Amino acid sequence: MKRRSWMDRQGWIGMTFILPNMIGILLFFIIPAIYSFVLMFTNYQFSNPNWQFTGLDNLKRLFHDDNFYASIKYTVIFLISVPVSMVLAFIVALFLNRSVYLKGVLRGMFFLPYISSGVAVAFVWMLLFQPSQGPINEMLRWIGITSPPGWFADTETAMYAIDIVQIWLMLGYNMIIYLAALQEISTEQLEAARIDGASTFKTTWKIVWPLVSPTTFLLMITGLIMTMKSFSIIQAITAGGPSGSTTVLSLFVYKTAFSYYDMGYASAISWFLFAVILVITVIQWIGQKRWVHY
């Protein structure tokens, strides 16, 4: 349809689709977000009703805070899990789409981690990564590595161990969405390519991958956002330790807000986090024109 005036009838109808949803978003997201934005400029402590505007103090404090810079570092490491998990999930989804028996059962098995009790997940991984008696290090020693990493017990490796858990956890989420996307690809296109003599690998790379690019885009953005916001699994396994070496930005916010009750400062950290995510997302958004095919 061609757009005739600023808002033609089609446009108004389009708005009605969005309106119900938007009211809720306004109420439950935008307004609270503005409130918290304002908080950033105060020294509001949750238990103390007396507060004042402190201008940019919180932001200044942020940029001098070593803990802040440390948590940025850990967050970056944490984000590595996003693309890794996506790629692995795509491969799994490819297999579980058509090339196996017991499709439902297998898919369920890969999805199960995502919905399992966080306590159980934390527990099992702590056992697996146990430095002295855990199966992973036992195996590493068996193949000749005499001094395997300390995983959660070592400040240098703890964050990477968390990454591994996160990759494993998010696999189900990424997989299930890729599966939905793969289902939408018609067989005709694939058959046509195969008849033309293309190998499976080529078909996958040149046809399937571009066709699921909207999904890949979705997963990249949501994966980054969700990972940047997630902290409960880290809290359950290491509570940010040892010695703060797994305190990513979101956990830093949580501690500042709910353990130290320093709401103003917590808001400042949150909005910085938000700004980072926004920048990354915008970059991806602009970049999508290059590689996302609708």
Added chain:
Amino acid sequence: MNENAGNMKVKLPVTVIMFVLGLFMIVPFLWMLSTSFQTPAEVFNKWLPSSLNWSNHIRVWTGSHDFVPYYLNSLKISIVGTVGAVFLSALAAYGFSRTSFKGRDGLFVIYLSMMMVPPQVLFVPKFIMFNWVGIYNTHWALILPAMFSIFGVFMLRQFFMSIPKEITESAFLDGAGHYKIFFRLILPLAKPAIATFAILDFSWQWNDYENALVFLQSPKLYTIPLGLQNFILENNVDYNGMMAASSAAIIPMIIIFFVGQKYIIQGISSSAVKG
């Protein structure tokens, strides 16, 4: 879609490999089950219980802190919330993808950005808001926000956008309006996406802990994640009871997953419309 593509020579070994990998994926779940049958002394020492001790499971369903009300509360909140979220998100996703109006994409970016706001930040303002309106400590405090899912709008928009324009063009030419197209064409075609979103959204609401913690105060309104707190005793944790409850709690999600799978596969027959 030809579900039986590929011959047995490829399918069988692949199935076996994936099954082994799958076992690795479900190790925590197996641990969960195993612990639910153990005694406290066994919890950290053995992987398998020495005997099937059903007392933990019985405790969860009967006894002073039985899980029946938590289960029902969780079911109610998750089902209503998910249905609402699917419905409202699909509508909005359609609006953002298949209609055009000025400022559409800009508004969408604002939506996206709201997804980036860390949830902790929203607790205090939401608390004040709910208290003022009077829905604090009611299930509405959880259901209402749950019905507005930015992720849902984003995900479904992506899927709607990949439905070829030709399909809707012909319907427009036939005189159909947006609403008709939405209900009769787009929704059926997007079944896999919608079913997938429903599964995900249900699992998020089912497992939501922080919102329930902050906004529900009366124990009889508690949901399962809050109920699990009962097993955190003063200085140690009753893992056996907790895992018994968690194992039972996973069942509805598994059911929804398998039901959803049916829709995901069903949606393929709509490829008759393509080509």
Added chain:
Amino acid sequence: MKKKWYPAVLSVLLAGTMLAGCGTSGSNDAQGSANGQTAKEKIKLTMWGAVPAEAGPQAVIDNWNKDHPDIQVEYIRNVNDDAGNLKLDTALMTNQNIDLFMNYDLAHLQKRMDAGVALDLSTKTDYDIDSQIGEDAAMWKINDKYYGIPTKKNMAFVWLNKDMLDAAGLPIPAVDWTWSDLEEYAKKLTKPGVYGLLQADSSFSTTMDGTLAGMGVKQADGTSNFGNDLWKEHLEILHNMMFVDKSTPEYGEQLTSKMPVDTMFLQGKAAMLAAGEFIFRNANNLKDYPHDFKTAFAAIPKVNKDQKDYKYSGGVGDMLSLNAKSKNLDAAWEFAKWYADGGMLPMASGGRIPASKSVDSKEAMSLLMKGVEDKYDTDSMNKIVFGKFPSFQLNVTQQAIDARKEEYEKYFLNKQDIETTMKNMQTRSQELLK
């Protein structure tokens, strides 16, 4: 196919609306009854605490409710962690119907006092906290006023497997033994499969806190005392025990396996356990934790012989406060007094001994040891568990505690040496203790 689900969606939403309505009535009831104040109408009080209801509180409430049909109390359990405390604080600050609540440490009480939700009890002249609870209660005063009644005796001490001590020819240690003494004991008691010493997570800081309480959080010139030599000595001894003597688990091990230290002690995998009275609950539960050995007790040691002013972790705790904004202050106060002066006895079997002098400690003791009297060495029990020690309540910000922990964790994980550790503790706490 296409429109069939549409009515289904609507009906689910409608059903949900009606069901959600049912949920609302729960809170409305509570609102309604709190407002009715005529003598004939029932008053309903709500009390929040962290002890699971079936571990004692429910029995306490039931006793009260039986005798007081006009004042009914409901107990709501709230886990004592960050999220749980936040929940309590939010509920208090937004005037939810909480009449009484428990504070488990001074820092949290301080926050509640600042927010104006803990009632200042100076106006209550019919109960003299100082004389009822004893001099230890004064440590809970803020600005010289009481904002609650401390109700239970806090006890931190070392649990000893007497059978193992006897086998190694070691006598029960003196009350003022030191960490060097403990180090010796642990070395002699360590065997394959048995640790000389295990510490509960909460015990890692006991000696440090006791030392700090004695010497003061800040030095005379206002600088922080976090870099003091006694702490250095203590940490070095512990480090030695972990890595040289191997008489206590390496910190990394303990951290990552969430060691159930109480289970291990009761199963004979450790000779000594530094913990507190909270172990009684499991120790007395012979069904789930069967054990034969006799248990003796020792105090948590001070650092070295020359240390003066060492304070023992003990005193009183479980500070019961009244919500300053409660509508039922009189009824709540009646309950609080009753609770402190003996109403809380059912909680004794879990280790919560009432602190009030109106309670016969023998009665509490017998409740505590019911059925398991022969498992305990009464002499050391009387001296340590029921003994009197100079004690403390520390009021240091959570951030300072976290910073200290981060530093000693690095030391115990061999990521930095002791000098750097002490220096960092000093500098970081300096900023946070302003």
